[in-house]
Amino acid sequence: xxxxxDSFGTSYSFKKVNEKNTIVFIHGVGLxxxxxxxxxxxxxxxxxxxxxxxxxGKTPLKKSKAGFEDLTKQLFKLVNELNLKKIHLIxxxxxxxxxRHLASGAFESSID
Numbered sequence: 001x002x003x004x005x006d007s008f009g010t011s012y013s014f015k016k017v018n019e020k021n022t023i024v025f026i027h028g029v030g031l032x033x034x035x036x037x038x039x040x041x042x043x044x045x046x047x048x049x050x051x052x053x054x055x056x057g058k059t060p061l062k063k064s065k066a067g068f069e070d071l072t073k074q075l076f077k078l079v080n081e082l083n084l085k086k087i088h089l090i091x092x093x094x095x096x097x098x099x100r101h102l103a104s105g106a107f108e109s110s111i112d
Contacts, residue, residue, distance in 0.1 A: 003058070006081050010074055011058035012051035014082060015040070021086045022047040026075065028093030032057035035092070049087075051078055053094070072101045 005011050013033060016022070023046055025036040033050035034057070040048050054074055055061030075098060079087060089099035101107055 005058075006078050008074065008077050008081075009060055009062065010051050010054075010078050012049060012078060013040075014047075014049045016047045017045060018047065020047060021088055022049050022082075022084050023088045023090060024049045024075070024079070024084075024099075026051075026089065026091035026095030026098050027053065027056070028091075028095050029053075030056070031092075039090075049078075049082070049084070051075070053098075068097070068101065069107055071098050072107045075102055076107075 003011060003013055011033070014022075023043055025033070025039060025048065027033060027035050027050075033052050036050045040050065051074075052059035053071055054066040071094070089103060091097070091099035
C-alpha cells in the first residue's frame with residue numbers, strides 16, 4: 001500500500017481492490033498505522049484503509065493537544081475526502097473508542 005497525505009495532513013494508506021465497503025483500521029495511543037500490517041496482509045482481497053492518528057507516525061499535531069473530538073473529526077474528514085460511503089471500522093484501544101464515537105454520529109454537530 002502506498003502512503004499518502006490528505007488535505008488535512010493525515011498520513012494514510014489506502015488499498016482499493018473492488019467496489020465493496022472499505023475496512024478502516026484505527027490504532028491505539030503510541031502506535032502507528034503499520035501496526036495493522038498482518039491484518040492488511042490477511043485482508044489482501046478487501047479494500048483497506050489505515051492512518052496515523054494526530055501526533056502519531058507521520059501525521060503531525062498542529063496544536064498543543066488533540067482531544068477525543070479532534071481524533072474523531074480526523075477520521076470523519078479522511079473518510080469523506082476519500083469519498084467512502086460505507087465502511088467497516090476496526091479499532092484497538094483508543095481506536096475502538098474513536099470507531100464507536102464515529103459510528104454513533106454524536107460528534108457531527110461539532111464538525112467545522
